[in-house]
Amino acid sequence: MRNILVTGGLGYIGSHTVVELIKNNYTPIIIDNLSNTEFEVLERLESITNTKLNYYNIDICNGKALSEVFTKHQIEAVIHFAAFKAVGESVEQPLKYYINNINGLNTLLSTMETNNVKNIVFSSSCTVYGEPDSSPVNETAATKRANSPYGRTKQIGEDILQDCKFLNTVSLRYFNPIGAHPSSKIGELPLGIPNNLVPFITQTAAGIREKLTVFGSDYNTKDGTCIRDYIHVVDLADAHVKALTFIKENPENKFEVINIGTGNGLTVLEIINTFEKVNNIKLNYSIGPRRPGDVEKVWADASKAKLKLGWEAQLDLTEMLVSSWNWQLSLKNK
Numbered sequence: 001m002r003n004i005l006v007t008g009g010l011g012y013i014g015s016h017t018v019v020e021l022i023k024n025n026y027t028p029i030i031i032d033n034l035s036n037t038e039f040e041v042l043e044r045l046e047s048i049t050n051t052k053l054n055y056y057n058i059d060i061c062n063g064k065a066l067s068e069v070f071t072k073h074q075i076e077a078v079i080h081f082a083a084f085k086a087v088g089e090s091v092e093q094p095l096k097y098y099i100n101n102i103n104g105l106n107t108l109l110s111t112m113e114t115n116n117v118k119n120i121v122f123s124s125s126c127t128v129y130g131e132p133d134s135s136p137v138n139e140t141a142a143t144k145r146a147n148s149p150y151g152r153t154k155q156i157g158e159d160i161l162q163d164c165k166f167l168n169t170v171s172l173r174y175f176n177p178i179g180a181h182p183s184s185k186i187g188e189l190p191l192g193i194p195n196n197l198v199p200f201i202t203q204t205a206a207g208i209r210e211k212l213t214v215f216g217s218d219y220n221t222k223d224g225t226c227i228r229d230y231i232h233v234v235d236l237a238d239a240h241v242k243a244l245t246f247i248k249e250n251p252e253n254k255f256e257v258i259n260i261g262t263g264n265g266l267t268v269l270e271i272i273n274t275f276e277k278v279n280n281i282k283l284n285y286s287i288g289p290r291r292p293g294d295v296e297k298v299w300a301d302a303s304k305a306k307l308k309l310g311w312e313a314q315l316d317l318t319e320m321l322v323s324s325w326n327w328q329l330s331l332k333n334k
């Protein structure tokens with residue numbers, strides 16, 4: 001039995017994880033309500049993997065529909081991506097986030113309990129650290145009050161999972177996922193104006209946005225712009241497969257949090273300069289004011305992932321930024 005329920009399996013990280021699951025002989029059972037993706041992603045996944053996929057258009061808060069999936073398929077483990085993720089929107093509409101992200105998790109967990117499924121990989125975020133006292137940040141660092149309701153749903157989600165002693169949980173704290181599958185058939189599909197740096201860069205390079213604004217150049221960093229740990233989404237997807245192996249090999253595990261990053265901190269200007277260089281493109285950008293709520297610098301201590309999962313990032317910044325650009329170009333030809 002290798003059935004893995006992938007909630008949000010047609011989203012950005014979910015879709016890349018489906019590819020890695022199939023590569024590793026798992027059978028993904030995808031649920032996704034298409035709230036932040038398109039049905040076409042399913043067809044693209046089927047073409048990349050040459051596999052007919054199990055897919056259900058289900059809202060994560062719909063316990064009845066979820067139960068039917070658990071009855072139909074014997075589920076070995078769940079990888080839970082389905083959640084809203086826009087930081088700014090979560091400040092404007094906090095209840096939308098608390099309802100979907102927390103009620104969705106609770107509905108999923110009670111369905112798992114009823115069906116005697118205990119294995120789960122949770123999609124968490126380095127946002128749980130807030131502004132860390134120092135970087136690289138490791139998993140023992142205190143989680144401070146998150147900067148947004150979105151971030152708090154990740155903190156609360158981890159608390160709920162830790163309280164549910166019937167579970168064997170691995171909570172992966174992602175740093176900044178970027179890049180796309182090398183086939184350019186799947187990637188990030190931002191709705192409207194992108195919030196995140198790399199989709200904004202690629203849309204600007206493609207002429208969809210006029211100009212990128214760098215949010216602040218007076219931070220206490222080497223060039224004054226914020227530092228993040230950017231990680232290739234294909235590497236991130238692979239971490240989920242390795243987390244499933246960890247869960248299987250450690251049946252006594254209750255709750256483990258693991259950072260997933262490269263361990264390298266890069267400034268916004270370094271990302272822009274590298275994007276220009278590796279893709280041979282001049283980017284229209286200027287320096288603007290700080291974005292409220294931004295953390296100055298955060299990057300991962302990724303040693304626990306290596307120790308516990310045997311995982312470390314394989315793909316470098318060039319591969320991240322070339323694949324992001326190729327994905328953007330492929331959207332143009334859609």
Ligand code: UFG
Nearest residue numbers: 085125126127195196197198200213214215226268291294
């Ligand atoms: N940035 C710009 N201009 C832009 C967009 C971003 O200068 O147009 C800068 C930001 O100020 C920040 C860096 O680029 O310094 C990265 O910003 P992103 O929005 O891409 O990423 P964040 O680190 O702010 O947020 C990401 C995810 C969140 C998650 C957070 C921590 O988008 O979901 O990491 O995990 F909560």
